[in-house]
Amino acid sequence: MFLKKLPSDTVFYSAFNSRTYWNDTSFSNALYTGDEFVMLNTKDSSATIMSNTIWAEKIKSFAHNYKFYTPLTHKESVPIPNDSNLADTQRLYSLIGIEHVNGAECYHIQIKILPSAEEDDPMKTLRQEYDFWINKDDFIPVQYDVAFDLVMNNDTMYQYERTILTKYELNVLKDERILTMNAIPKVYKLKDYVPYKRPELLPLDTTAPHWELLSLHDEKVSLDSLKGKLVLVDFFYKSCYPCMLALPSLQALNEKYKDQGLEVIGIDPYDSKENGLEEFLAKRNVSYTVLLGGKDAALEYRVSAYPTMFLIDRSGKIIFIQVGYGDETEKTLEDLIIKNL
Numbered sequence: 001m002f003l004k005k006l007p008s009d010t011v012f013y014s015a016f017n018s019r020t021y022w023n024d025t026s027f028s029n030a031l032y033t034g035d036e037f038v039m040l041n042t043k044d045s046s047a048t049i050m051s052n053t054i055w056a057e058k059i060k061s062f063a064h065n066y067k068f069y070t071p072l073t074h075k076e077s078v079p080i081p082n083d084s085n086l087a088d089t090q091r092l093y094s095l096i097g098i099e100h101v102n103g104a105e106c107y108h109i110q111i112k113i114l115p116s117a118e119e120d121d122p123m124k125t126l127r128q129e130y131d132f133w134i135n136k137d138d139f140i141p142v143q144y145d146v147a148f149d150l151v152m153n154n155d156t157m158y159q160y161e162r163t164i165l166t167k168y169e170l171n172v173l174k175d176e177r178i179l180t181m182n183a184i185p186k187v188y189k190l191k192d193y194v195p196y197k198r199p200e201l202l203p204l205d206t207t208a209p210h211w212e213l214l215s216l217h218d219e220k221v222s223l224d225s226l227k228g229k230l231v232l233v234d235f236f237y238k239s240c241y242p243c244m245l246a247l248p249s250l251q252a253l254n255e256k257y258k259d260q261g262l263e264v265i266g267i268d269p270y271d272s273k274e275n276g277l278e279e280f281l282a283k284r285n286v287s288y289t290v291l292l293g294g295k296d297a298a299l300e301y302r303v304s305a306y307p308t309m310f311l312i313d314r315s316g317k318i319i320f321i322q323v324g325y326g327d328e329t330e331k332t333l334e335d336l337i338i339k340n341l
Helices: 052-060 241-260 277-283 295-300 329-340
Strands: 002-005 014-022 025-032 036-041 046-051 091-101 104-113 123-135 141-152 155-164 189-192 212-215 220-222 230-235 262-268 289-292 308-312 318-323
Touching (some): 091 123, 104 141, 230 241, 230 329, 241 262, 241 329, 308 329, 318 329
Antiparallel strands (some): 036 046, 104 123, 123 141, 141 155, 212 220, 212 289, 230 308
């Protein structure tokens, strides 16, 4: 990332050119000149431009992706903390001491955020800690850790990550064109930003699009193979909290009506066996069929939020669509299942 401070800018406060790599392959590139914000797609060599004069508020909504001091700011104050951030009584700041990171003498500062969830909240944060190591010479944060302990739907979860700044230089920007539109390679096709429009739901009584996918047990399952059954398809993924809340209801419906002709199918477009999906489902006693690799299916079914559920009748027609999960979802589904079995 190359940066230059823009004191009068109210969006990012600095121009920047940022490129992100995964396994030595560039997969994301962003440029902010002070006048334009550009997102470059390295896969198809396209670049989407957002003018600051038209899309300033929208550009600000991306700001949390381009800051380092994660816990010191709210989205409304990115990238610089405001007074309310520092006066927040839920945040406890401590100077742990002086420590060395990559040869630099650093202040080690810890921030603990006190839990605020209600007792009956199904998602509770038990611990939220941030540790920063800030170079004493230039006040650059060269390392930070994030640690969470959570209870989600009666399951304990732990998340930890460490970010290390291994190399940086100050005041040595050799060519300022790197922060202008001239930095975009000629092969990129430039296009103006168009706001995302959520796809319309499939009309009811539409024939459900065909899919054939592999289960967690490497068995091929297709919609055609379920002809003659009432099929409840749930598009979900593991780290989606509303999806997690829906699983007990779907399991209850499966146990209650599977012998009467109901087939409950979970389709996960994102997770794999390797990242613990099988264990995740086992903890929740999910015994109905879960299929993997459903990204194309999700597109055909116009899924734009998770979970999204489709009830497909015995003739293969979609008779009900549920986006999201709420208190009445299980009852609504059960009434329809009874009516259509």
